[in-house]
Amino acid sequence: MVRKMMIAGNWKMNGLSTDGVALAKEVAAAVKAKKRVCEFAVCPPFTILAAVKKALRGAKVALGAQDCHFDEKGAHTGDISPLMLADVGCAYVILGHSERRADHGESNELVCRKAEAAHKAGLKTIICIGETLAQRERGETIDVCSEQILGSVPATATAADTVIAYEPVWAIGTGKTPTAQDVEDVHAAVRKVLAKKIGKAQAGKMRILYGGSVKPANAKELLNLPDVDGALVGGASLKAADFMAIADNAGC
Numbered sequence: 674m675v676r677k678m679m680i681a682g683n684w685k686m687n688g689l690s691t692d693g694v695a696l697a698k699e700v701a702a703a704v705k706a707k708k709r710v711c712e713f714a715v716c717p718p719f720t721i722l723a724a725v726k727k728a729l730r731g732a733k734v735a736l737g738a739q740d741c742h743f744d745e746k747g748a749h750t751g752d753i754s755p756l757m758l759a760d761v762g763c764a765y766v767i768l769g770h771s772e773r774r775a776d777h778g779e780s781n782e783l784v785c786r787k788a789e790a791a792h793k794a795g796l797k798t799i800i801c802i803g804e805t806l807a808q809r810e811r812g813e814t815i816d817v818c819s820e821q822i823l824g825s826v827p828a829t830a831t832a833a834d835t836v837i838a839y840e841p842v843w844a845i846g847t848g849k850t851p852t853a854q855d856v857e858d859v860h861a862a863v864r865k866v867l868a869k870k871i872g873k874a875q876a877g878k879m880r881i882l883y884g885g886s887v888k889p890a891n892a893k894e895l896l897n898l899p900d901v902d903g904a905l906v907g908g909a910s911l912k913a914a915d916f917m918a919i920a921d922n923a924g925c
Protein backbone atom coordinates (compact mmCIF):
# COMPACT_ATOMS: atom_id res chain seq x y z
CA MET A 674 0.00 0.00 0.00
CA VAL A 675 1.61 3.24 -1.11
CA ARG A 676 0.77 6.23 1.01
CA LYS A 677 2.66 9.43 0.33
CA MET A 678 4.21 10.74 3.52
CA MET A 679 3.12 14.20 4.62
CA ILE A 680 4.87 16.76 6.80
CA ALA A 681 2.50 19.52 7.88
CA GLY A 682 3.17 22.52 10.09
CA ASN A 683 0.44 23.83 12.37
CA TRP A 684 1.55 27.34 13.25
CA LYS A 685 -1.37 27.77 15.70
CA MET A 686 -1.79 31.41 16.85
CA ASN A 687 1.71 32.42 15.74
CA GLY A 688 2.91 34.55 12.85
CA LEU A 689 2.58 38.23 11.97
CA SER A 690 2.99 39.37 8.39
CA THR A 691 6.75 39.87 8.58
CA ASP A 692 7.92 36.75 10.42
CA GLY A 693 5.20 34.53 8.93
CA VAL A 694 6.14 35.41 5.39
CA ALA A 695 9.85 35.01 6.18
CA LEU A 696 9.18 31.54 7.63
CA ALA A 697 7.11 30.52 4.60
CA LYS A 698 9.86 31.70 2.24
CA GLU A 699 12.47 29.70 4.13
CA VAL A 700 10.33 26.56 4.01
CA ALA A 701 9.59 27.09 0.32
CA ALA A 702 13.30 27.47 -0.49
CA ALA A 703 14.27 24.39 1.52
CA VAL A 704 11.57 22.24 -0.08
CA LYS A 705 12.69 23.39 -3.52
CA ALA A 706 16.37 22.79 -2.72
CA LYS A 707 16.25 19.03 -3.30
CA LYS A 708 14.02 16.33 -4.72
CA ARG A 709 11.32 15.55 -2.15
CA VAL A 710 9.31 12.37 -1.85
CA CYS A 711 6.83 13.72 0.71
CA GLU A 712 4.00 16.19 0.60
CA PHE A 713 4.48 19.42 2.56
CA ALA A 714 1.91 21.80 4.02
CA VAL A 715 1.93 24.83 6.29
CA CYS A 716 -1.12 26.03 8.21
CA PRO A 717 -0.71 29.65 9.31
CA PRO A 718 -3.37 31.76 11.06
CA PHE A 719 -6.19 33.15 8.89
CA THR A 720 -4.76 36.68 8.87
CA ILE A 721 -1.66 35.80 6.86
CA LEU A 722 -3.02 33.03 4.60
CA ALA A 723 -2.95 35.27 1.52
CA ALA A 724 0.55 36.56 2.25
CA VAL A 725 1.90 33.07 2.92
CA LYS A 726 0.26 31.77 -0.26
CA LYS A 727 2.21 34.38 -2.19
CA ALA A 728 5.44 33.53 -0.35
CA LEU A 729 5.06 29.84 -1.27
CA ARG A 730 4.71 30.52 -4.99
CA GLY A 731 6.57 28.00 -7.12
CA ALA A 732 7.23 25.60 -4.21
CA LYS A 733 5.42 22.32 -3.65
CA VAL A 734 4.10 23.36 -0.24
CA ALA A 735 0.34 23.30 0.25
CA LEU A 736 -1.48 25.97 2.21
CA GLY A 737 -3.80 24.95 5.03
CA ALA A 738 -6.01 26.73 7.56
CA GLN A 739 -6.64 25.70 11.16
CA ASP A 740 -10.44 25.66 11.31
CA CYS A 741 -13.58 26.58 9.38
CA HIS A 742 -17.33 26.99 9.83
CA PHE A 743 -19.78 24.50 8.31
CA ASP A 744 -21.78 27.11 6.41
CA GLU A 745 -20.76 28.59 3.07
CA LYS A 746 -21.62 32.13 4.18
CA GLY A 747 -23.98 34.08 6.39
CA ALA A 748 -24.54 35.50 9.84
CA HIS A 749 -21.66 33.95 11.80
CA THR A 750 -19.63 36.85 13.15
CA GLY A 751 -15.96 36.05 13.40
CA ASP A 752 -16.15 32.75 11.54
CA ILE A 753 -14.51 31.76 8.25
CA SER A 754 -16.19 29.52 5.68
CA PRO A 755 -14.63 26.68 3.69
CA LEU A 756 -15.37 28.59 0.48
CA MET A 757 -13.35 31.54 1.80
CA LEU A 758 -10.41 29.23 2.53
CA ALA A 759 -10.58 27.73 -0.95
CA ASP A 760 -10.83 31.25 -2.37
CA VAL A 761 -7.60 32.36 -0.64
CA GLY A 762 -5.77 29.32 -2.00
CA CYS A 763 -5.98 26.76 0.80
CA ALA A 764 -5.83 23.11 -0.13
CA TYR A 765 -6.22 21.85 3.45
CA VAL A 766 -7.99 22.70 6.67
CA ILE A 767 -7.17 21.24 10.09
CA LEU A 768 -10.35 20.28 11.96
CA GLY A 769 -11.04 19.06 15.49
CA HIS A 770 -7.65 19.96 16.90
CA SER A 771 -7.64 19.22 20.64
CA GLU A 772 -7.11 22.92 21.34
CA ARG A 773 -10.37 23.69 19.53
CA ARG A 774 -12.15 20.78 21.18
CA ALA A 775 -10.98 22.10 24.59
CA ASP A 776 -11.11 25.90 24.07
CA HIS A 777 -14.29 26.00 21.98
CA GLY A 778 -16.12 22.87 23.12
CA GLU A 779 -16.07 21.33 19.63
CA SER A 780 -17.83 17.98 19.53
CA ASN A 781 -17.27 15.07 17.16
CA GLU A 782 -20.60 15.94 15.50
CA LEU A 783 -19.50 19.52 14.86
CA VAL A 784 -16.12 18.41 13.49
CA CYS A 785 -17.89 15.98 11.15
CA ARG A 786 -20.25 18.70 9.91
CA LYS A 787 -17.29 21.01 9.26
CA ALA A 788 -15.45 18.23 7.41
CA GLU A 789 -18.43 17.58 5.14
CA ALA A 790 -18.65 21.29 4.33
CA ALA A 791 -14.91 21.53 3.72
CA HIS A 792 -14.98 18.57 1.32
CA LYS A 793 -17.94 20.13 -0.51
CA ALA A 794 -15.85 23.27 -0.99
CA GLY A 795 -13.03 21.21 -2.47
CA LEU A 796 -10.76 21.34 0.58
CA LYS A 797 -8.92 18.39 2.04
CA THR A 798 -9.25 17.93 5.78
CA ILE A 799 -6.76 16.99 8.48
CA ILE A 800 -9.02 15.62 11.21
CA CYS A 801 -7.39 15.45 14.65
CA ILE A 802 -8.01 12.95 17.39
CA GLY A 803 -6.20 11.99 20.59
CA GLU A 804 -6.61 11.12 24.25
CA THR A 805 -5.93 13.20 27.36
CA LEU A 806 -3.46 12.07 30.00
CA ALA A 807 -6.30 11.01 32.33
CA GLN A 808 -7.84 8.91 29.57
CA ARG A 809 -4.48 7.30 28.80
CA GLU A 810 -3.90 6.51 32.47
CA ARG A 811 -7.32 4.86 32.65
CA GLY A 812 -6.39 2.70 29.63
CA GLU A 813 -8.99 4.36 27.40
CA THR A 814 -6.73 5.53 24.56
CA ILE A 815 -8.03 3.21 21.85
CA ASP A 816 -11.67 3.64 22.93
CA VAL A 817 -11.41 7.44 22.91
CA CYS A 818 -9.67 7.54 19.53
CA SER A 819 -12.17 5.08 18.06
CA GLU A 820 -15.11 7.17 19.24
CA GLN A 821 -13.51 10.31 17.80
CA ILE A 822 -12.91 8.61 14.44
CA LEU A 823 -16.44 7.21 14.25
CA GLY A 824 -17.96 10.58 15.21
CA SER A 825 -15.69 13.08 13.47
CA VAL A 826 -14.93 11.46 10.10
CA PRO A 827 -17.71 11.74 7.51
CA ALA A 828 -18.96 8.41 6.14
CA THR A 829 -18.22 9.83 2.69
CA ALA A 830 -14.56 10.62 3.49
CA THR A 831 -11.94 9.19 1.15
CA ALA A 832 -8.17 8.88 1.24
CA ALA A 833 -8.08 11.63 -1.40
CA ASP A 834 -9.87 14.23 0.73
CA THR A 835 -9.04 13.28 4.32
CA VAL A 836 -5.94 12.89 6.46
CA ILE A 837 -6.10 11.81 10.12
CA ALA A 838 -3.76 13.25 12.75
CA TYR A 839 -3.29 11.29 15.97
CA GLU A 840 -2.19 13.79 18.59
CA PRO A 841 -2.17 12.63 22.22
CA VAL A 842 -3.21 15.76 24.13
CA TRP A 843 -0.56 15.17 26.81
CA ALA A 844 2.18 15.10 24.17
CA ILE A 845 1.30 18.47 22.63
CA GLY A 846 3.82 21.15 23.51
CA THR A 847 5.18 19.14 26.45
CA GLY A 848 8.27 17.49 24.99
CA LYS A 849 6.74 14.14 25.96
CA THR A 850 5.88 11.50 23.39
CA PRO A 851 4.45 8.00 23.47
CA THR A 852 6.87 5.18 22.71
CA ALA A 853 7.20 4.21 19.06
CA GLN A 854 5.35 0.98 19.88
CA ASP A 855 2.47 2.92 21.46
CA VAL A 856 2.23 5.19 18.43
CA GLU A 857 2.18 2.25 16.02
CA ASP A 858 -0.43 0.42 18.13
CA VAL A 859 -2.78 3.41 18.13
CA HIS A 860 -2.30 4.10 14.41
CA ALA A 861 -2.98 0.47 13.54
CA ALA A 862 -6.10 0.51 15.74
CA VAL A 863 -7.26 3.77 14.15
CA ARG A 864 -6.87 2.26 10.68
CA LYS A 865 -9.05 -0.69 11.74
CA VAL A 866 -11.78 1.64 13.00
CA LEU A 867 -11.51 3.70 9.82
CA ALA A 868 -12.13 0.53 7.83
CA LYS A 869 -15.44 0.13 9.68
CA LYS A 870 -16.42 3.68 8.89
CA ILE A 871 -15.26 4.16 5.28
CA GLY A 872 -14.35 0.68 4.08
CA LYS A 873 -11.12 -1.25 4.06
CA ALA A 874 -9.82 0.05 0.72
CA GLN A 875 -10.07 3.73 1.66
CA ALA A 876 -8.79 3.08 5.19
CA GLY A 877 -5.75 1.33 3.74
CA LYS A 878 -4.96 4.36 1.59
CA MET A 879 -5.73 7.07 4.16
CA ARG A 880 -2.79 8.83 5.75
CA ILE A 881 -2.53 8.90 9.53
CA LEU A 882 -0.09 11.52 10.80
CA TYR A 883 1.41 11.60 14.27
CA GLY A 884 1.50 14.90 16.17
CA GLY A 885 2.74 15.89 19.62
CA SER A 886 6.28 17.11 20.38
CA VAL A 887 7.70 15.94 17.05
CA LYS A 888 11.28 17.22 16.90
CA PRO A 889 14.28 16.58 14.64
CA ALA A 890 15.65 14.18 17.29
CA ASN A 891 12.60 11.88 17.44
CA ALA A 892 11.37 12.16 13.84
CA LYS A 893 13.25 9.14 12.54
CA GLU A 894 11.94 6.84 15.25
CA LEU A 895 8.33 8.08 15.32
CA LEU A 896 7.70 8.69 11.63
CA ASN A 897 9.10 5.53 10.06
CA LEU A 898 6.57 3.15 11.60
CA PRO A 899 4.36 1.02 9.32
CA ASP A 900 1.11 2.88 10.02
CA VAL A 901 2.58 6.36 10.49
CA ASP A 902 2.37 8.44 7.33
CA GLY A 903 3.99 11.67 8.44
CA ALA A 904 3.67 14.37 11.06
CA LEU A 905 1.58 17.33 12.12
CA VAL A 906 4.19 19.54 13.73
CA GLY A 907 3.41 22.42 16.10
CA GLY A 908 6.23 24.26 17.89
CA ALA A 909 9.02 22.90 15.72
CA SER A 910 7.24 24.11 12.57
CA LEU A 911 7.91 27.71 13.60
CA LYS A 912 11.60 27.33 12.83
CA ALA A 913 12.27 26.42 9.22
CA ALA A 914 15.50 24.62 10.13
CA ASP A 915 13.72 22.37 12.66
CA PHE A 916 10.74 21.74 10.40
CA MET A 917 13.02 20.74 7.54
CA ALA A 918 15.26 18.65 9.81
CA ILE A 919 12.15 16.70 10.84
CA ALA A 920 11.38 16.13 7.15
CA ASP A 921 14.96 15.11 6.38
CA ASN A 922 15.15 12.74 9.36
CA ALA A 923 11.85 11.16 8.34
CA GLY A 924 13.32 10.45 4.90
CA CYS A 925 11.33 13.18 3.13
Ligand code: 13P
Binds near residue numbers: 770844
Ligand atom coordinates in the same frame (compact mmCIF):
# COMPACT_ATOMS: atom_id res chain seq x y z
P1 13P B 1 3.72 20.45 19.23
O1 13P B 1 4.49 19.93 18.07
O2 13P B 1 4.09 21.85 19.62
O3 13P B 1 3.70 19.50 20.38
O4 13P B 1 2.18 20.58 18.73
C1 13P B 1 1.58 19.52 18.09
C2 13P B 1 0.28 19.97 17.56
O5 13P B 1 -0.64 20.27 18.28
C3 13P B 1 0.16 20.06 16.08
O6 13P B 1 -1.16 20.23 15.69
